Amino acid sequence: MTNIENQSGEQIKLYQEQRLKKQLEYLQLHSPYYKRLFQENKIAVDKIVQLEDLVQIPTTSKTNFSNHNFDFLCVPKSKVIDYAITSGTTGNPVTIALTENDLQRLADNEYRSFTCADSKAGDTFQLMLTLDKQFMAGMAYFLGIRKLGAAAVRTGPASPHMQWQNIRRFRPDAIVAVPSFIIKLLDYAEANGINPADSGIERAICIGEPLRNADLSPNTLANRISARWNIQLFSTYASTEMQTAFTECEYVCGNHHQPELIIVEVLDEEGNQVKAGEFGEVTVTTLGVEGMPLLRYRTGDICCYYNEPCGCGRNTLRLSPVVGRKNQMIKYNGTTIFPPAIYDALSSVPEIKDYMVEVLKNDLGNDEIVLHISQSGDLDLVEERIMHVLQAKLRVLPVLNFVSGHHLQSMRPAESRKPVMIIFR
Ligand SMILES: [Zn+2]
Numbered sequence: 340m341t342n343i344e345n346q347s348g349e350q351i352k353l354y355q356e357q358r359l360k361k362q363l364e365y366l367q368l369h370s371p372y373y374k375r376l377f378q379e380n381k382i383a384v385d386k387i388v389q390l391e392d393l394v395q396i397p398t399t400s401k402t403n404f405s406n407h408n409f410d411f412l413c414v415p416k417s418k419v420i421d422y423a424i425t426s427g428t429t430g431n432p433v434t435i436a437l438t439e440n441d442l443q444r445l446a447d448n449e450y451r452s453f454t455c456a457d458s459k460a461g462d463t464f465q466l467m468l469t470l471d472k473q474f475m476a477g478m479a480y481f482l483g484i485r486k487l488g489a490a491a492v493r494t495g496p497a498s499p500h501m502q503w504q505n506i507r508r509f510r511p512d513a514i515v516a517v518p519s520f521i522i523k524l525l526d527y528a529e530a531n532g533i534n535p536a537d538s539g540i541e542r543a544i545c546i547g548e549p550l551r552n553a554d555l556s557p558n559t560l561a562n563r564i565s566a567r568w569n570i571q572l573f574s575t576y577a578s579t580e581m582q583t584a585f586t587e588c589e590y591v592c593g594n595h596h597q598p599e600l601i602i603v604e605v606l607d608e609e610g611n612q613v614k615a616g617e618f619g620e621v622t623v624t625t626l627g628v629e630g631m632p633l634l635r636y637r638t639g640d641i642c643c644y645y646n647e648p649c650g651c652g653r654n655t656l657r658l659s660p661v662v663g664r665k666n667q668m669i670k671y672n673g674t675t676i677f678p679p680a681i682y683d684a685l686s687s688v689p690e691i692k693d694y695m696v697e698v699l700k701n702d703l704g705n706d707e708i709v710l711h712i713s714q715s716g717d718l719d720l721v722e723e724r725i726m727h728v729l730q731a732k733l734r735v736l737p738v739l740n741f742v743s744g745h746h747l748q749s750m751r752p753a754e755s756r757k758p759v760m761i762i763f764r
Pocket residue numbers: 588589590595649650651652653
């Protein structure tokens with residue numbers, strides 16, 4: 340396995356350009372979708388030499404991928420080992436077909452991610468993510484744990500009761516979990532006289548939800564965990580389509596890019612690369628993917644990147660937490676708000692048990708926000724707290740609608756794997 344992460348920025352770029360050349364040749368030969376795209380746009384792949392040349396190639400949107408899903412498949416069906424699907428929180432789920440080499444690539448990715456997150460052979464991980472339901476991340480983490488020479492306790496998203504039972508039984512060094520699930524673990528521990536400090540767990544590799552604000556300070560969710568449990572939290576950024584995870588190191592300065600696996604561009608509205616520290620849409624080109632490789636795929640995720648050297652010695656670019664989704668910008672009183680900022684504000688009110696954000700267009704084409712909330716505690720007090728926190732953090736005054744938890748569940752699409760937190764009308 341190449342170790343490119345510690346080389347200079349210039350060496351990393353040259354390395355990526357060699358890999359890009361191979362990737363383009365592969366697409367030209369094997370990808371029905373990209374063959375057509377090259378032909379229609381008169382693109383000679385041998386003229387794409389430097390990373391800067393990529394702008395000559397049209398980007399691929401989620402809709403392109405979804406509408407022509409199997410035109411992206413580059414191998415005969417007999418070479419497919421696993422069919423994963425995207426979570427479908429936005430739009431229709433998309434299928435990703437993976438070959439044996441693609442599974443090895445996932446293992447390499449998570450092996451490096453765990454190494455980045457201070458883990459080593461001999462560690463034990465309690466894996467609180469599902470390995471079934473065509474979910475890629477659970478499987479990827481399992482493969483990475485195996486490659487690391489560590490052990491997995493595959494509890495999946497089981498009840499807090501069972502998680503604590505297994506923590507007592509197997510004494511894991513680390514957990515892999517969704518941050519809001521860690522809050523549920525802590526609530527259960529508190530209610531049942533379990534002291535989390537006695538667990539022996541040192542680290543949590545967190546997926547699915549951000550732990551940092553855009554300036555990399557801990558967000559409300561991270562603070563709520565840290566206030567009750569002294570463990571090191573590592574954030575990650577990943578998506579099923581890109582088949583790649585970016586993982587934070589102990590220096591907490593963004594999620595590290597793994598140059599062996601993917602090329603990252605961060606693009607503004609006009610499709611130009613933004614400068615370090617500026618927000619844009621993460622656009623990726625996978626490297627080494629055999630089944631369904633992607634070229635200049637627009638993820639819809641809005642991030643910025645940092646490229647100054649990191650204390651860990653890696654010279655790779657780091658991505659910020661996702662501040663929002665491109666198609667989920669809320670226009671509110673002349674400013675743009677992304678849903679995660681609302682989620683972050685609401686997570687600082689412990690009486691909120693569950694919620695759903697509804698965004699409606701008013702007559703003037705502006706967005707109005709309705710919050711459907713299930714809560715415990717004094718209604719007036721909770722209402723006051725919510726209004727205060729939203730006003731102070733975001734200058735947003737939404738309409739509040741208090742409902743039962745059961746009612747909230749009924750508002751969500753039943754088949755979705757991740758709970759839907761926002762609806763646009
Ligand atoms: Zn680092």
